[in-house]
Every structure is written in structure tokens, then in C-alpha cells.
Amino acid sequence: DQQVKQNSPSLSVQEGRISILNCDYTNSMFDYFLWYKKYPAEGPTFLISISSIKDKNEDGRFTVFLNKSAKHLSLHIVPSQPGDSAVYFCAANEVQGAQKLVFGQGTRLTINP
Amino acid sequence: GAGVSQSPSNKVTEKGKDVELRCDPISGHTALYWYRQSLGQGLEFLIYFQGNSAPDKSGLPSDRFSAERTGGSVSTLTIQRTQQEDSAVYLCASSPQPARAEAFFGQGTRLTVV
Numbered sequence: 001d002q003q004v005k006q007n008s009p010s011l012s013v014q015e016g017r018i019s020i021l022n023c024d025y026t027n028s029m030f031d032y033f034l035w036y037k038k039y040p041a042e043g044p045t046f047l048i049s050i051s052s053i054k055d056k057n058e059d060g061r062f063t064v065f066l067n068k069s070a071k072h073l074s075l076h077i078v079p080s081q082p083g084d085s086a087v088y089f090c091a092a093n094e095v096q097g098a099q100k101l102v103f104g105q106g107t108r109l110t111i112n113p
Numbered sequence: 114g115a116g117v118s119q120s121p122s123n124k125v126t127e128k129g130k131d132v133e134l135r136c137d138p139i140s141g142h143t144a145l146y147w148y149r150q151s152l153g154q155g156l157e158f159l160i161y162f163q164g165n166s167a168p169d170k171s172g173l174p175s176d177r178f179s180a181e182r183t184g185g186s187v188s189t190l191t192i193q194r195t196q197q198e199d200s201a202v203y204l205c206a207s208s209p210q211p212a213r214a215e216a217f218f219g220q221g222t223r224l225t226v227v
Contacts, residue, residue: 043219044204044218046216099144099163100169101158103155105155
């Protein structure tokens with residue numbers, strides 16, 4: 001039962017353009033969402049988060065959008081840089097419920113020069 | 114300050130042997146998670162500790178897997194009678210509180226069962 005889904009295993013974007021990574025979830029009790037970035041042979045590192053009371057959160061080049069009715073969130077990176085090439089995971093949890101972080105399968109982003 | 118530390122970084126073991134993986138969380142973090150990532154797969158939840166509450170073991174794949182967290186700090190994940198399908202990177206993470214806070218990950222233990 002995959003509660004958090006990232007349907008695109010890979011994405012290739014030209015340097016300087018916008019990267020859009022998508023994530024869908026099925027558990028309507030999820031109310032906090034996070035994006036992580038992972039380089040090879042390293043643990044994931046936190047990137048940005050959003051609470052369900054918001055529909056947008058921005059941090060520099062990174063913006064996360066949340067559409068609760070569609071149970072969908074997306075991460076926008078603009079402009080994309082070569083150092084952004086990594087695997088990106090979205091994650092979700094229930095603040096008042098199970099609380100454990102549930103991750104998607106990840107999307108490998110490649111930024112081409 | 115020190116981050117989450119996992120040991121060993123790599124472990125090669127023979128099928129049927131038991132292994133122990135260790136995680137030292139960030140001091141003061143009450144929540145601790147174990148995940149694993151098999152080749153080409155996402156992060157699979159294994160177990161979650163929060164303070165003195167009973168751990169959420171709902172992700173452990175079989176009774177060969179167990180974990181404990183002593184004194185609310187160090188955690189050990191034990192895999193008994195290892196199988197080849199147990200080969201994966203085992204990741205530990207800790208968080209200052211379970212919700213509305215990011216979890217900080219260690220670098221993982223790469224387990225290879227031969």
C-alpha cells in the first residue's frame with residue numbers, strides 16, 4: 001500500500017530552466033509534507049516542508065505547492081543548477097496521528113549543462 | 114555538532130548469519146527512525162521510536178528483524194538469519210520532535226548478504 005507516490009522515476013532538465021517534481025498521496029490524514037534530496041552514498045538531506053494549512057512555501061530557488069483537494073504536491077526548482085542533480089524524495093506524516101514519516105519512491109533529477 | 118552516526122558503514126555477511134546495525138542519533142532528539150533502501154527502490158519504513166512510547170514496528174518485514182533503543186538514545190537494528198533479499202542500505206534518522214520537524218539522516222549502512 002503505497003501511501004506516497006512519485007510516479008516519475010526520472011526527470012531531465014536543462015540548466016537554468018525550471019524543474020518540477022510531483023508527488024501524490026492517498027492518506028487524507030497526512031498534514032505535513034517534506035522534500036528531501038539524496039546524493040549517492042549519502043543520507044537524504046531535508047530541503048523544504050509545508051503544512052497542510054498552507055498551499056505554498058518558498059525558500060530561495062525552491063518552492064513547494066500543496067493541493068489538498070487533489071492530494072498532490074510539487075517541488076519547483078528555478079533556475080535549475082547542475083548541483084541540483086540528485087534523487088528527490090517527498091515524505092508525509094500525520095501530526096496528530098501515526099507521526100511516522102512515509103516516503104515516496106524518489107525521482108532522479110538530472111540537470112544538463 | 115555531531116550528526117546522526119551509523120556503524121558500520123559497510124557490512125558483508127554470509128547468508129544465515131546475524132547482523133547488528135548501530136545508530137547514534139543527534140543528542141536530545143526524541144524520535145528515531147529506521148528505513149531501508151533496496152537497489153532502485155524508495156525509502157521503506159521499518160520502525161519508529163518516540164520517547165518512552167511503544168515503538169511503531171509496523172514496517173518490519175519479518176520476525177527476523179528487531180530493533181531496540183536503549184536509554185532513549187542509541188538504537189540497534191538486528192537482523193537474524195540474514196537472507197540475500199536483506200541486502201540494502203539501512204538508514205537511521207532522528208528528529209527533535211516527531212511532527213512538523215524534519216528528520217536528520219545518517220549516511221547509512223550498506224549491508225550485503227552473500
